[in-house]
Each structure stands twice: as structure tokens, then as C-alpha cells.
Amino acid sequence: MAVPPSTYPRRLLPLFLGLFQAALLLFFALFVTYDEPSAQAEDTSLVANQVYSTFPFFQDIQVMLVVGLGLLLTFLPRYGFSSLTHNFLLLNFSMQWALVLQGLLHHFHHGQIHLDLHKLLISEFAAVTVLISVGAILGRASPCQLLVMATCEIPTYLASEWVIVTSLGVLDVGGTITIHIFSCYFGLGVSKALFRATQQPLHPKESPTPSSDLMSLVGTLILWVFWPSFVAVLCQPGDAQHRAILNTLLAMSASAITTVVASSLLERDGKLSPGHLQNGSLAGGVAIGVVADMAMPPVAALALGSLSAVLCVLGFRFLTPLLGRKLTLHDQCGIHNLHGLPGILGAAASVVAVLVASKDNSGSRPSELSPVGGNASGVAEGHWGARGAGGQALCQAAGLAVALGVSLLAGLVTGAALRLPCLARPPERLCFDDSLYFKIQDEAESPGPDGSAEEGALALKERV
Numbered sequence: 179m180a181v182p183p184s185t186y187p188r189r190l191l192p193l194f195l196g197l198f199q200a201a202l203l204l205f206f207a208l209f210v211t212y213d214e215p216s217a218q219a220e221d222t223s224l225v226a227n228q229v230y231s232t233f234p235f236f237q238d239i240q241v242m243l244v245v246g247l248g249l250l251l252t253f254l255p256r257y258g259f260s261s262l263t264h265n266f267l268l269l270n271f272s273m274q275w276a277l278v279l280q281g282l283l284h285h286f287h288h289g290q291i292h293l294d295l296h297k298l299l300i301s302e303f304a305a306v307t308v309l310i311s312v313g314a315i316l317g318r319a320s321p322c323q324l325l326v327m328a329t330c331e332i333p334t335y336l337a338s339e340w341v342i343v344t345s346l347g348v349l350d351v352g353g354t355i356t357i358h359i360f361s362c363y364f365g366l367g368v369s370k371a372l373f374r375a376t377q378q379p380l381h382p383k384e385s386p387t388p389s390s391d392l393m394s395l396v397g398t399l400i401l402w403v404f405w406p407s408f409v410a411v412l413c414q415p416g417d418a419q420h421r422a423i424l425n426t427l428l429a430m431s432a433s434a435i436t437t438v439v440a441s442s443l444l445e446r447d448g449k450l451s452p453g454h455l456q457n458g459s460l461a462g463g464v465a466i467g468v469v470a471d472m473a474m475p476p477v478a479a480l481a482l483g484s485l486s487a488v489l490c491v492l493g494f495r496f497l498t499p500l501l502g503r504k505l506t507l508h509d510q511c512g513i514h515n516l517h518g519l520p521g522i523l524g525a526a527a528s529v530v531a532v533l534v535a536s537k538d539n540s541g542s543r544p545s546e547l548s549p550v551g552g553n554a555s556g557v558a559e560g561h562w563g564a565r566g567a568g569g570q571a572l573c574q575a576a577g578l579a580v581a582l583g584v585s586l587l588a589g590l591v592t593g594a595a596l597r598l599p600c601l602a603r604p605p606e607r608l609c610f611d612d613s614l615y616f617k618i619q620d621e622a623e624s625p626g627p628d629g630s631a632e633e634g635a636l637a638l639k640e641r642v
Contacts, residue, residue: 190602191321195271202274210281210291231415232295238407239302241400243269247309249397250456251511255390256383257317259612264324265309272305272328273298279336280304299411307335307357311365311589313511315372317384317610322601323372327592331364334588341580348577349532349570351422352409352467354524355577360585362518367589369508372596372603383610391452398456402430405463409470422470426463429483433462436487444495454491457516461486464517465524468574469531482527486520493519525578529571536567 244266251261280301281291308328312319319327339356342348350356386394410422437458441450462483469482493515501507501514509515565573596603608614 190600191325194322194325198271198275202278205278209286209289210293213292213294229295232299232411235407235411236295236299236302238404239299239411242404242408243302243306243309246397246400246404250394250401251313251316252397253386253390253394253453253456254317254384254610255387257610257612258390258393259616259618261316263616264312264321267321268308268312268324268328269302269305271325272308272332273301275329276301276304276332276336279333283336283340303353303357304332304335304339306353307331307361307364310358310361310513310517311368313513314365314369314509316510317381318508318510318604319372319596320602320604321615323596323603326596326601327368330588330592330595331361334364334584335360338581338584341584342577346573346577346580347565347570348573349472349528350468350577351413351418352426352463352470354464354466354468354521354528355574355581358464358467358517359521359525359578359581362513362521362585363582364585364589364592365513366507366509366518367586368593368596369589370505371590371593373506373508375506381606381610386452391456394456395452398459401460402434402463405430405460409463409467413471418471421473424476425470425474425479426466428476428479429462429466429486430460431462432480432483433487433490434459436484437461437491440488440491444491451494453494453512457494457512458487458490461490461516461520464520465527468524468528472528472531473535474531478527478531482524486523489519489523490515522578525574528574532567532571532574 248262248265251265252258254261277293277298280297281293285291285297308331311331312324312327315323335356338360342356343350348355406423406426409426410419413419413422437454438450441454441458442448444454445451465482465486466479469478494512497519498509498512498515501509604614612618
């Protein structure tokens with residue numbers, strides 16, 4: 179019996195996820211296993227030390243992504259259920275998809291993939307790119323569109339990251355270039371292709387309320403507290419990791435204070451903008467990632483945090499409206515201001531830091547690191563030793579160019595694919611509304627004129 183048109187989009191999501199999970203179960207049953215327990219005490223102690231040193235950072239990152247980022251996206255007052263749930267769903271979907279692809283590309287030996295905590299962590303880093311990118315189209319895309327976007331973005335990210343870190347030897351321990359810049363411009367490319375030249379008008383359900391802004395600010399505070407773990411987890415334990423934590427804390431502290439200053443000065447009445455606080459306070463963490471473990475004075479971390487916050491606030495105040503008018507570019511969460519501009523600033527700072535470090539009489543250089551892609555420790559350092567500081571600086575700039583070019587091109591292609599009618603893009607009048615995807619008890623008891631279940635079914639029927 180044919181499925182009624184009004185229920186087809188609702189059936190598509192569980193069908194897509196069910197097939198994905200079934201395929202993953204089969205893949206894990208055939209190819210994925212754990213390492214054999216070692217009988218030697220030294221090996222057992224080494225594994226235990228790795229778990230104890232990594233898992234606290236891993237837990238911090240989990241809190242960041244599930245709770246902090248989820249709450250940060252709840253600034254849309256009638257889209258809180260969807261923001262939190264879609265963020266959680268995309269994290270799990272993207273992590274599993276990345277785990278499969280990473281295993282096939284890098285860890286497939288003798289017909290088996292040996293799973294450990296580090297591989298899971300690397301896959302979660304890949305999932306972060308999706309969570310950032312969807313911010314550009316939050317509220318205007320269906321769950322099926324978001325899942326297709328994640329399916330396309332993960333392999334593109336892995337290819338881009340391999341070129342940047344492994345081939346070019348770019349130093350980027352905190353993912354400023356490989357994660358933040360890539361995900362930002364991938365999301366903007368998707369937005370541009372998905373909405374084409376149509377300027378999206380301000381939706382009546384789009385404006386934040388005091389309560390939704392408060393929840394979003396709580397998300398910012400959670401992200402702020404745990405961000406040093408995200409930056410430092412892949413550093414070599416010891417001096418490098420210690421430096422990364424300190425530099426990240428300094429940069430984020432400076433960005434928090436500078437955000438208050440800049441926001442107050444830009445408003446005529448001197449009041450603070452919640453949107454500026456929610457994003458500008460985190461800008462320092464984005465910018466510092468690429469240089470976090472490098473040997474540089476503390477004042478450099480403070481300066482980088484302050485500059486990134488200024489860029490972020492100015493972006494929200496001037497650049498976002500300008501891009502909307504001139505390029506009809508829709509950026510719902512302002513990812514360009516939080517991830518794009520501070521990321522480019524951080525990449526430029528890494529070029530300067532490499533050149534300055536080469537002139538240091540002590541000969542200090544960035545530490546050996548474990549690249550975001552999970553390659554062997556010390557790859558980037560080896561590249562620098564062979565090519566010199568000038569060559570490494572050029573590679574840092576080349577890595578930025580690769581991240582920008584690949585992400586924009588792949589985002590445009592993915593956005594064009596998301597226009598397929600079968601993916602059930604929500605109609606304009608039902609954007610930013612939880613009632614389209616969730617059974618809301620209050621609305622079921624007293625449906626409103628613009629949010630009833632009947633209207634949702636009718637609109638979906640018209641769309642499909």
C-alpha cells in the first residue's frame with residue numbers, strides 16, 4: 179500500500195537511520211574488533227596510562243559537544259527541541275560514519291580494524307565539523323537534509339585533513355585550520371547553494387527571547403570551561419600539553435573581556451548584546467588552536483584572544499548584514515564570525531609564530547604533535563626540520579588555502595544536492611518550529627493558529 183504523501187517525509191528519517199545502523203552493525207560484525215589483551219605487565223601498564231591520560235579529556239569534549247554546543251544552538255525560541263536533538267543525532271551519526279571511513283583508510287590491516295579510544299576520539303573530531311557547519315542552515319533544513327550533509331562532509335573533511343596535515347605537514351594541534359575553517363566555509367557553501375540567490379527574510383519565529391538567549395549563554399559557559407581540553411587532547415603529554423592548556427585559557431579569558439568591551443562600545447546605549455557574548459567569548463579558543471603548543475610568550479595568547487573577539491563582534495555587527503545584502507549569504511548562527519574570521523586570524527598567527535620561533539636563540543620550536551588525522555607523532559615536526567621555518571610558514575598558508583578552497587567547493591556541491599525534493603525541506607512558514615518534528619504537549623492540548631498539527635501535515639503535503 180502506498181504511503182500517504184503527508185507521512186512520507188516522516189518515514190524517510192527512520193528509514194535512512196535504520197538502514198545506516200543496520201549496515202554499520204554488519205560492518206562491525208565482520209571487520210571491527212578490539213586489541214588482544216596483553217599478557218605482559220609493561221604493555222598493560224602502557225594501555226592503562228593512555229586510557230587514564232586521554233579519557234578525562236574525552237569526557238570534557240563529550241560535555242562540550244552534547245551539552246555546551248547543544249545549548250548554544252537553543253537561541254531560537256521555538257526550535258530548542260530540534261536544536262538539541264539534531265545536534266545529538268548528528269554527533270552520533272557523524273562519529274560512526276567517520277569511524278568506518280577512518281578505519282578503512284588508515285587502520286585496516288589483515289582484514290580487521292582494531293578499535294581503541296584514540297580512534298574514537300579522532301572520529302569525534304571529524305564529527306565536530308558537521309556540528310559547526312549545520313549552524314549556517316539551522317532551522318531551515320530538515321533532518322534528512324542534515325544527515326545527507328553529514329554523509330558528504332565527513333569524507334571531504336578526511337581528504338582535506340590528510341592533504342593539510344600529512345602531505346603539507348601543517349602544524350594545527352587544535353584544529354583551527356582543519357576543523358574550524360573547513361567546517362565554516364563548507365557550511366557557508368551549503369547555505370549559498372541551498373538557498374541560491376534568494377535573500378531569506380527575517381522569520382517571525384527567528385528572533386531570540388530572553389529565556390532562549392539565557393539557555394544559549396549557559397551553553398557558551400560550558401564550552402568556555404571545557405575548551406582547553408579540546409585544544410590540548412592531541413598534544414604530546416608534558417610541556418606541549420601544559421603550554422596548550424595555558425595558552426588556551428589565556429586567549430579565552432582575553433576574548434571574554436574584550437567581547438564585553440567591544441559589544442558595549444558598538445551599542446549606542448552601551449548595553450551588551452547576548453549574541454556577542456555567546457560567540458565572542460569563544461573566539462579566542464578558535465584562534466589559539468593552531469599555535470596553542472608553540473613556544474610563544476603569554477602576551478601573544480592574550481593578544482590573539484583579544485583580536486579574535488574584536489573580529490567576531492565586528493563580524494556580527496557589520497559583516498553578516500553586508501554579506502546578506504551583497505551576496506545573499508544566509509548564516510543563521512554566525513559561524514563565519516565565530517569560526518571563520520578567528521580561524522583565519524589564527525592561521526595568520528601561526529605563520530608569524532613559525533617565523534619568529536626560528537629566530538629564537540634558544541632554538542625552541544613547536545612541539546612534536548599527534549595530528550588531528552591520527553597520523554604518527556612528529557610528522558609535522560619532521561617536515562619543518564627538512565624545509566626550514568620559511569618553508570613551514572608557506573605550508574601553513576597553503577594549508578589555509580586548501581581548507582578554504584576544498585570546503586567551499588564541496589559545500590556548494592553538497593548544497594545543490596540538498597535541494598532534492600525527496601529530502602523534504604521544510605516550507606518557509608514552518609521553519610524554526612519544533613512542532614514540525616516533535617509532539618509538543620501544550621500544542622496538542624491547545625493548538626495555535628500557526629502551529630497546529632493539521633497545518634504541518636498540509637504544508638508537508640504541499641511541499642512533497
